Amino acid sequence: MKIRVKFGKEGALIYIGHLDLMRAFQKLFRKAELPVAFSEGFNPHMLMSFAQPLSVGMSSEGEYLDARLKEDIDTEEALKKLKEIVPADLPIYAVKHIPDEKKMGAMTVLSKARYKVFAPVVPNDSSLHTIAIADGLHMESEIEKFLGSEHLISPKMTKTKVEEWDIRPLIHELLFNDNGFELLLSCGSKANLKPQAVIEAFYEFTGMKVPKDLHYRRIEMYSEVGPL
Amino acid sequence: MLNELALSPEILLSVEKPARYVGNEINSVKKLKEAVDIRFAMCFPDVYEIGMSHLGIQIIYDLLNRRDDTWAERSYAPWYDLDGALREKNIPLFALESQEPLKEFDFVGFTLQYELCMTNVLQMLDLAQIPLRSKGRNGDFPLVIGGGPCVYNPEPFADFFDLFYLGEAENVLDDLLDLYKKVKKEGFTREKFNKEKFLINAAKIDGIYVPSLYEVKYNPDSTLRSFEPIDKSLPGRIKKQVCDMSNAPYPLKPVVPFLRASQDRVVLEIQRGCIRGCRFCQAGMVYRPARGRKLEDLKRFARELLSNTGYDEISLSSLSSSDYPHLRELIEFIIGECEGKNINISLPSLRIDTFSLDVMGRVQDVKKSSLTFAPEAGSQRLRDVINKGLTKDEILNGATKAFEGGWNTVKLYFMLGLPTESDEDVVAISDLAEEIAKAYYAIPKENRIGKCRINTSTSFFIPKPFTPFQWARMLSREEYVRKAQLVKKRFSEQLNKKSHHYNWHDSDMTILEGVISRGDRRLSDVIECAYRKGCLFDAWSEGLKIDKWLEAFEECGIDPDFYTLRQRKEDELFPWDFIDAGVTKEFLLREWKKAQKGEVTKNCKEGCAGCGAAVYSYGICNAKRN
Incomplete structure (x- = not known):
């Protein structure tokens, strides 16, 4: 099971680098109690990937990230939960299910x-x-x-x-x-x-x-x- | 979305890590400035990633923001790149939340965590366009207040601060703010704020020290002759504030930085103070009495902190976690709470024994983690001198158990230059490390994973105020380096030398820290002079410019050796003697004499040593003893 989250980056948050943004999303997903799947091995990390990093200093209203889930969720419910906890400068616009195959991942299909x-x-x-x-x-x-x-x-x-x-x-x-x-x-x-x-x-x-x-x-x- | 930042995109994109300066972190607090009476800037005089790791700021930030009439914000020392840009463009240093200049605040508070942060305090004031010295600031400027461990001897910083807060913020910070509000209202505007009146009244609050209201006289030999308030109505001694941990508030929504801070995890403070009584340890003396939080509170805090932050790691914080009475139950609870959630538990400052190894084996990846022992001295004789209640057998047993449990990396911490130390004690450091290596290779080959790695670090001992060693002499740079070389040579002669890695702390930094630790008011000039010469980030080994400091001492006519190389007489009046830190000078002197005879003192759990902290009647001081 995979979901795709559409979000934006505004105001002060345009100065947050890509890796730091990824860490922020890991924390937000924990706070929202989304059942994101983890990798195996000594250093398990959340299975998530961004469509394309955004340069520091750029704003956006069209960012995407994919996350693999351990179990299915109600996307409307997830959107609501995320909206409640994110900072104003990190707006969440949509959460939707996407196919599992790697070739359908945001990074792969982006053109x-x-x-x-x-x-x-x-x-x-x-x-x-x-x-x-x-x-x-x-x-x-x-x-x-x-x-x-x-x-x-x-x-x-x-x-x-x-x-x-x-x-x-x-x-x-x-x-x-x-x-x-x-x-x-x-x-x-x-x-x-x-x-x-x-x-x-x-x-x-x-x-x-x-x-x-x-x-x-x-x-x-x-x-x-x-x-x- | 409109979001006014103090810095232009041009500046932000030209500096390393602009995220240091834009605020807006998760759980940071925004209020309407028109709706508050007091604006308080909590400053940490080091870079953002270090300052954001500091629990004390989070505690004070939370305490202050609980008040509806107060908005606490944060500010950190700008790194060299932004420092240059602010000066060049004449932009005043600002607080992160409102992005407004510090000079518009009512209070600018600094936490003084280490002596070598002082040039960064001056940097922050300077960049904020606030005069460095208290007497250069009238009521138009914010009140500059200092707190933290270094204010147990605030004298070297006396000229820069309007007030110091001695002890734990939980106690009288509210009283101080209430007084400020009252005096500010009388003046109607801050321009008419009567700073003098405020300071005189503030000085009468327990725990508040106003250095400008005290006068120091010196003897011809440069030691202190007297330390008196300028007015008889002022207290002659300032009492350290200690709070009741069993009902102290805790920041359950700490600010979570976007940048990776050096402490990138939930920090759960389980207790304050320490029962051990190591004679070199200032924290172990000044945070007495040892007091724990309630187990039920800690369980609730742990759960809420994890859910309010989203962190994937939780760390228990205290000076000696093993002495927390309900440790086992707390850890079992946290393990249960974190089950299946990929949350790590880190347990620093645990004594290595069967229990802790079992717990660590369950919560950490044994193959990656290393175990830490801090014997502090190599020989048993010297460990008795410093009252480090750790025997060679305990160390070797702990290490052997750890090796059997799958660990193969051990870190060892020692100090060089302790009182009464001989060359035999010095080489014993390497010999103890070698015995640990031998304990590893004594395990049957099929049960060990390759070679072991013993990382030994030595720092140089610095006598601190309010410790039994406050009378002790420090060594010269040459003596320190000679001792470190002696250890290094001994390691090269050990049978298992390939398993050993030895490094030692910078000796220049040690000596400078030693001077400031036991310094007096005359050092304010030296610190300012060093800052004007470009000294900054002195606690960073690449930052420290020791020759500039030596020039500053020279120009101010101050001999640094006076503070370091001199063993104090038992009846000498110290610059910090006006502080009542709980532990009495009589107790410290008793301990100093016992140290020289190599006699140990029981820890607080085994028996009361009569240190003086019992006047606070909290925690261990109320406990029934065996």
């Missing part, structure tokens, strides 16, 4: 993610109050030119060196509306493109500087058939 990029009026405010960042740019035509490129070569940091790669095939949508960018990018184990790389490449393409204090927010994650 794309949607992001918004904007400049918050108040620092650390992840809601969509934005200040204008398009000054002096005709965004629509610039984006059209940018996306019209056959290749978009961008630097990629590996553990040992900086490599170049073509990010154009991984950009599925790039729009500008409401003073912010909206992006749909490849995401997951097969191909993963961070929105920061696209924004940097775009501003370089236009010959402008990247605006200061941009906030990156993940909106949703998708498999080939729809939201996770």
Whole structure:
């Protein structure tokens, strides 16, 4: 038996790293008395996995984690219990059953993610109050030119060196509306493109500087058939 | 979601572990500042992960937040990276919950857990844009109050604090806050707050010490001549506060950090104080009398703490868990409670015997865990001097039983430089470790798992106030290092040398701690001078800059050797003698003399040694003895 939990990360909690978030969920699951299964061996740990880690500093309203259960639960009941105990900045949106097979796991089926990029009026405010960042740019035509490129070569940091790669095939949508960018990018184990790389490449393409204090927010994650 | 943080994303993303500075942890307390009269910032002068592991802050945080009129928040020492950013951008240090500057608070309280945290206290005040010295702060600034074990000799820190709280917070913290509220209301606004009036009245509350109201005079030889209140209406002695543990509150919803703290588990304090009377141990003296919590309370606490935190480990906390009368029943209860839930139970400070090995075998993974013995001295003679009631037979029996039970790693803790110590006592450390190794290899080969590993650590002995060794001389750096080398050489000559691993504590740190431990008011200048020279995080071996400290001593005209290398006369007036810590100076002197003759003293359970703590009439002091 497996469940998938959809959650968000806001406010102060965007500064909590991935491993610490995982430990927080282990504690929350204990508090909520969810019967999460444990691994065997000397160091048993809860069997749970996140669809995709979120970078520190990014907010989200579309995060997912899968957990294997020892026994079945009522997902509505679990959602209610979790909502009661989580901090406000870690909202829980949904709990649903998912198939047991590994190939159906969030990490495996994930293929794309949607992001918004904007400049918050108040620092650390992840809601969509934005200040204008398009000054002096005709965004629509610039984006059209940018996306019209056959290749978009961008630097990629590996553990040992900086490599170049073509990010154009991984950009599925790039729009500008409401003073912010909206992006749909490849995401997951097969191909993963961070929105920061696209924004940097775009501003370089236009010959402008990247605006200061941009906030990156993940909106949703998708498999080939729809939201996770 | 709007959530104003004190630091911009730019700063937070530029520092290591930004989670240290954003608060919002599970069980952290938020109140409306308009709805409270008193804002209290509990500060821990070390990094977040260390401070979050400290039980005392959780206790005080809980005590204060139980009051509707008070909002207690927390603050920790910023690491070097944020320290730099705050200075550069002129951002005042803030408390985690409200993210508001400490300088806007009514109280800024520091827990002083170790002497070498003092430069970090100054760092936090400085970053908070609060003047470092009490006399530089008028009523516009928060009152700076100190508590914790180091205030059993608060004198080296006297100039920086407005008040010190001596003893356990459960007792008179409320009285102090009530007084503050009254005086604050009289002034209507904090700007008109009459600090002087408040301090004079606060000084009359039991357990509160206001250093600026006491005057110290010195003899030509630099020792203390007198220590008197400036006004006859003030108490001449300050009495340590001790609470009744049988009905003391306990924080059942402790703040659970997101970052992995060094104590990343439920901590259940089962008792305070210790019956053992080891002569080097300050905690064993100043937390007297030994008092346990009620078994029924502890069972309830354990269950609630686990469910309120979601931790996967629970640890029993006390100075000597084996002496808790209902230990067996408590542990059986917790084992039952944790059954099938993948919750670990950790049991530090247990004496190694059949019972504890049985329990540990059931709750821990034997293959991974190691057993710890703290004989503290290598020879029986020296163990008698320090009144460590542990014999070689007990150690070897315990170790043998442990080896038979499947353990093969043992940690041993010793001290070097104890009073009366000879080179024979020093090499006996290595010989005792070797006997433990031999006990392992005496077990038939088919019953052991490979080689054993004996990890021996030595620290250097530091005489502490309110211990029988408060009169003792410390050794010089050279002498310490020579002794450590002697132990090291002896290990290299042992038959089972490959099973031994030996390390020793930093001697510079020891000497600095020794100076401050038994220091007087004149050290405030040295501490500030060292801080101005860039000393910070002195308790971190990579942080300590001993040459800067030596320069500071030099510039302030203070000879550190005066505090360390001098054996005190029996009738010397000590800087901390104005504190009534329960144990009397007569008792300590009696113990000091017995120590020199190698005579042991019974523990509190076997017989009362007349230490003086019986005036509190709690716990063991009321127990019927065999």
